[in-house]
Structure formats: structure tokens, C-alpha cells
Amino acid sequence: MDSAIDQLLLNAAAKERHFTGPRAWIPSMHVAVVTCMDSRIDTFRIFGLDSGQAHILRNAGGVATDDMLRSLVLSQRLLQTREVILVHHTNCGLHNLDEHALRAEIVRETGQEPPYAFGSFPDLEEAVRRSVRRVREHALLPHRDHVRGFVYEVETGRLREVTV
């Protein structure tokens, strides 16, 4: 098998036979989970979720970027979610990333300056707090009373709350 995508497509064809839907498009738990793209975070398994229960938003870091805020506004205004749970994790690639070195490498290789900051952070808990605050302060979101932040420990499977 040359391509990982081909393997994923074989898997998907096999799984299609066990399809348990369809489900409604409004998430039944009215909650959105924002977390990192990290391969060790299976949000459905970790939170015991079934299809149709919660929105899942993921980028590098699980950071509350503009794109995540855009998505949350749609999640709340179009699809009736009312709570947000933000989950960063231990052993994250952005934790203490040398962003200057990465940018220099990219410029050297491609001749182009990255048009975005990568979002390196020096302190994990503080990064969670910053994302939680950013969501809580985003006035376009109608529901900001239940916004909480966590660290997921990829070494143990434990989830711990970060006080904001």
C-alpha cells in the first residue's frame, strides 16, 4: 500500500456497512469541544461521545484562533450549542517550539515568509487560560457562561481542569 489515504479509504468502505445513522444535525448535547489535531486525542472515545452529540473543532494546539471563533459562532447561532470545552494536552508540538527557527527554515527552503504566526507557547496552563478567555470575551458568541479549559495528559489519559 503506497498511500495512507488508500488504506483509510479501505477502512471507510468497511465501516460504511456498520453505519448507525442518520442522526440530527443539531448536536444533542449542545456542546462544542475545541482541541488539538494531535493523533492521540480521540475526542469521541475520551468523552464517551456518540455520533450526533457534540461539535468537534481541532487545529494545531487547540488554540482559540479567529477560525475557531468563526466556527463557534456558527456552532452556537446556527446549530444551538451552548457550552464550550477547550482541551490542550501535554507533549504538544507547539509547547516551547522555536518559532524563529521554524520561520527561518521555511524562508530558506521556500523563499516565502509565513503569513501567520504558528502559536508557540511557553506555558501550557497559561495557553489554556488564554484560549478560554478569548472565547469568553468574544462578544459575537451568545453563550459564554459555560466555557472551561483542560489539559489532557497523553501519557496517562487523564483530563485535568485549568482554573481561569
Place this chain on the structure above:
Amino acid sequence: MDSAIDQLLLNAAAKERHFTGPRAWIPSMHVAVVTCMDSRIDTFRIFGLDSGQAHILRNAGGVATDDMLRSLVLSQRLLQTREVILVHHTNCGLHNLDEHALRAEIVRETGQEPPYAFGSFPDLEEAVRRSVRRVREHALLPHRDHVRGFVYEVETGRLREVTV
């Protein structure tokens, strides 16, 4: 139970006892999946993924925004993924969304103009193509030979490829 987050935390505490890690931080299949936040898309189940195999990136629509490109650059340059699979889906909230009406509602309620476009699209397949092209054309990504786009049918569980 007042809060959905409290229920998720109870679930997570129960699941922690069945933790199967730890796993390595480099995704073993060297692939990144970009898809929508939609609650009916359980990427691990659909693609038969296990913890530690693939990066998962999700926003409203599964659109290749700047934030997704930032994440993919980190995925490839820091964490050795080499392929990208983009998955939009049927019955998406952004499909034919009246963005003008949504913006007007937000301005009326909050007095603020949204600082981002929401990304409504009139044609599903064309939206997949646009995201695929955007990834393929992003020069900061070292691996762009295996970038493919799909539509996931939430009514049937079927995944179909979109030719680009």
C-alpha cells in the same frame, strides 16, 4: 445534570481507566485529516483509526482556512505527516447559508461587525475542490503530492471522492 461539560467529565473519568496509551507523538500513518466540526463525523470510527495514527483538523465546513494551513505546516514540518485528506459533508450548515442575514443578525444583536467571513458555499463539490487546491498550492507545505478531497454522506455513511 445542569451542564453537558459535567457529563463529558464523568465520561472521561470512566474512560481514563481504559487508557491504551501512551503512543508516540509522530502519527504512525503520516496522514492528516481535515474535516468539518459536524457532530456526525467521528473521524476515528469512519476511517478505522486508532490513537496515534493520524492528525485530525476540524473547523466549520472543513475548509482549508489560513488556520488549517498553519496547522498542516506544523503537521508536516514538525510531525512528519506527508498526505492530506479533506472531507466535507452533506447537510452542512455552511451549504447555502445566508451569510448576509447572519451578519445582519449579529450586528443587530451585538452592535459589532464580524471580523471574518463565515465561508458559506453554494456548491458542495466545488467547495471541496477549492480546499484541495488551496492546500496543493500552499508553497510552505513540503508534501503536496497526496492531497485528496471527499464528501461524507451523513445520511448513509458513504464517502465519495471529488475529482479535482
